[in-house]
Amino acid sequence: MDWGQLWEIISAPDNVPIVALLFLIPFFTWYGFRQALANDRLIDRLTKDPELAKTHHRKVEPYREGWAQKLYVWPYLLRVEFLTAIIVTGILMVWSITLNAPLEEPANPNLTMNPAKAPWYFLGLQEMLVYFDPWIAGVVMPTLILVGLMIIPYVDCNPLGNGYYTFRQRKFAILTFCFGFMVLWLSMVFIGTFIRGPGWMWFWPGETWDHHRLVFETNRDLHELFGITTQPWSGLVGASAVGLYFVIFGWLTHKLFVWNKFNRKIYQQMTLVQYLTLQSFLLIMWALPVKMFLRLVFRIKNVMVTPWFNI
Amino acid sequence: MNDDAKSKREESKSGEQSSAGPSSLIDRLKEALNPFIAKGMQDLKAAKDYKRTQLWKSIFRHKLDETPRSRALAVLTNVFLHVQPAKVNRDAIRFGFTWGMGGITLYLFIVLTITGVFLMFYYHPTKGQAYQDIMYLHNDVPFGGLLRNMHRWGAHLMIITVWLHMFRVFLTGSYKTPREFNWTVGVICLVLTLLLSFTGYLLPDDQLGFWAVTVGTNMARATPLLGHEGPFGAQLGMTAFNDVRFALLGGSIVDANALLRAYIWHCIAIPLILTIFLTVHFWRVRKDGSISGPAPVMLESEMKFPRK
Numbered sequence: 001m002d003w004g005q006l007w008e009i010i011s012a013p014d015n016v017p018i019v020a021l022l023f024l025i026p027f028f029t030w031y032g033f034r035q036a037l038a039n040d041r042l043i044d045r046l047t048k049d050p051e052l053a054k055t056h057h058r059k060v061e062p063y064r065e066g067w068a069q070k071l072y073v074w075p076y077l078l079r080v081e082f083l084t085a086i087i088v089t090g091i092l093m094v095w096s097i098t099l100n101a102p103l104e105e106p107a108n109p110n111l112t113m114n115p116a117k118a119p120w121y122f123l124g125l126q127e128m129l130v131y132f133d134p135w136i137a138g139v140v141m142p143t144l145i146l147v148g149l150m151i152i153p154y155v156d157c158n159p160l161g162n163g164y165y166t167f168r169q170r171k172f173a174i175l176t177f178c179f180g181f182m183v184l185w186l187s188m189v190f191i192g193t194f195i196r197g198p199g200w201m202w203f204w205p206g207e208t209w210d211h212h213r214l215v216f217e218t219n220r221d222l223h224e225l226f227g228i229t230t231q232p233w234s235g236l237v238g239a240s241a242v243g244l245y246f247v248i249f250g251w252l253t254h255k256l257f258v259w260n261k262f263n264r265k266i267y268q269q270m271t272l273v274q275y276l277t278l279q280s281f282l283l284i285m286w287a288l289p290v291k292m293f294l295r296l297v298f299r300i301k302n303v304m305v306t307p308w309f310n311i
Numbered sequence: 312m313n314d315d316a317k318s319k320r321e322e323s324k325s326g327e328q329s330s331a332g333p334s335s336l337i338d339r340l341k342e343a344l345n346p347f348i349a350k351g352m353q354d355l356k357a358a359k360d361y362k363r364t365q366l367w368k369s370i371f372r373h374k375l376d377e378t379p380r381s382r383a384l385a386v387l388t389n390v391f392l393h394v395q396p397a398k399v400n401r402d403a404i405r406f407g408f409t410w411g412m413g414g415i416t417l418y419l420f421i422v423l424t425i426t427g428v429f430l431m432f433y434y435h436p437t438k439g440q441a442y443q444d445i446m447y448l449h450n451d452v453p454f455g456g457l458l459r460n461m462h463r464w465g466a467h468l469m470i471i472t473v474w475l476h477m478f479r480v481f482l483t484g485s486y487k488t489p490r491e492f493n494w495t496v497g498v499i500c501l502v503l504t505l506l507l508s509f510t511g512y513l514l515p516d517d518q519l520g521f522w523a524v525t526v527g528t529n530m531a532r533a534t535p536l537l538g539h540e541g542p543f544g545a546q547l548g549m550t551a552f553n554d555v556r557f558a559l560l561g562g563s564i565v566d567a568n569a570l571l572r573a574y575i576w577h578c579i580a581i582p583l584i585l586t587i588f589l590t591v592h593f594w595r596v597r598k599d600g601s602i603s604g605p606a607p608v609m610l611e612s613e614m615k616f617p618r619k
Contacts, residue, residue, distance in 0.1 A: 028478065071398060095464045107518055108518060159616060162487040162488070163487075169609075
């Protein structure tokens with residue numbers, strides 16, 4: 001266990017935000033879900049007791065008969081905002097006084113930093129480069145992530161859970177988002193920050209960064225497994241593998257989507273365009289862990305090889 | 312005016328009548344000044360009741376007492392506060408619902424703008440000079456180090472709060488009807504925030520920024536159709552000297568032109584664009600019916616589907 005190495009990574013000034021995220025994300029996830037579960041218990045109670053549902057104020061926040069539903073922004077909200085601004089300023093000041101922003105040596109194109117890392121918030125994309133060609137990891141995927149985020153309101157046909165925390169009423173949406181945000185995006189950022197060392201090789205936390213480490217691993221393309229090496233046959237093998245992925249995972253996603261009665265009701269309401277859009281984005285999202293699995297377990301470099309691009 | 316002073320003045324008046332001399336000159340001066348003094352006293356009296364002066368009334372259009380009317384007006388008549396409604400959902404004030412992340416993000420954007428402007432006073436976006444300026448800031452400029460640190464850490468903090476803000480909005484389903492479009496605007500603001508931070512990364516012109524930007528922009532080589540190493544890029548005549556990466560860097564390597572372009576994007580273009588989108592974002596928060604909750608829970612039996 002190389003504590004010095006571990007400390008060097010954790011205490012690098014630019015890694016401090018990620019160390020903070022390690023605590024902030026679990027805290028706010030817990031905090032959000034705690035409120036979601038409290039609301040779910042209330043929903044449960046009201047569903048079982050329709051008479052109560054007619055008269056209940058339907059919130060878990062403290063409530064008293066006769067309390068005004070709305071409060072004046074001045075002073076009730078403004079004092080909170082003012083206090084928040086002071087606290088944030090305080091945190092920022094203390095942080096800035098105690099820790100200097102990083103400044104390395106002057107830029108030198110002839111001296112490559114090893115590892116050369118992108119800013120921490122883009123490390124997820126850099127980590128994706130291990131599994132995909134740059135045109136997918138660096139251009140197509142980021143674009144699709146953003147477009148995918150933008151279309152969320154237009155493909156989520158579930159009218160429940162509008163303006164309050166809930167898990168039961170939006171299981172599919174919340175699990176999908178948490179999977180994308182935490183398992184795919186944030187964990188990749190953490191791996192890129194804490195795990196990847198020189199040569200972008202995998203170093204466990206506490207393992208010494210060995211700048212001369214060599215890894216002997218031979219990755220092969222999928223078609224080589226079948227002994228096919230010439231185009232266009234190898235390309236066709238790849239294309240059919242990709243097609244097969246879309247069929248099988250599309251079917252699995254569909255099964256998952258219509259898992260229970262509630263989901264089927266939502267599904268009934270979706271237009272074909274909405275459903276196909278949702279399916280496409282989900283399939284592209286699942287493709288990342290699938291490709292990671294193929295690489296890490298079967299040492300497969302590309303699934304599909306063509307003269308112009310590889311997948 | 313008290314009697315003592317009055318009697319003194321009467322004495323001096325009588326003195327003037329009896330004899331002429333230097334003292335009478337002073338007395339005449341005093342007499343001439345008397346009306347002004349009286350006016351001054353009047354002003355002082357009025358100043359005690361300063362809330363009725365023209366000056367005060369022209370600045371503050373209403374009373375600041377604790378009546379509902381004044382409280383509403385305090386927000387509605389103030390250009391900075393009027394982005395907020397006069398009244399809000401009482402439960403929305405609790406930390407638990409919003410986590411305050413949207414507001415903190417805006418506050419950090421303001422802090423970053425202010426510290427950024429100060430930093431611009433000391434920074435030249437030219438090779439060689441840029442790094443010197445950072446050293447100068449850190450070692451010689453009073454509070455220069457603090458200024459740069461606040462800018463750097465504020466930027467990191469802003470990215471964290473933007474992510475958490477998005478996470479909260481998702482968990483509360485606040486992107487649902489009628490706020491769909493505002494979520495989309497929010498995603499654009501998220502991208503612009505990341506780009507702002509990324510363009511700032513290069514500016515110290517040190518190894519860290521240089522290689523981070525090299526790694527980041529190398530991906531642009533592989534842009535489909537528009538990058539010279541991307542799918543069908545070569546077929547469309549893309550080379551290292553005319554593709555999208557060249558446009559970003561103003562050259563085929565990260566050098567002086569890239570530094571200048573990063574500077575312009577970072578200090579002028581992206582802040583302007585982000586401000587426009589933020590304006591739309593806040594405007595839509597209000598127009599879409601203010602903050603989404605905490606709303607009363609809806610039951611499955613009450614589910615109604617909107618028309619398409």
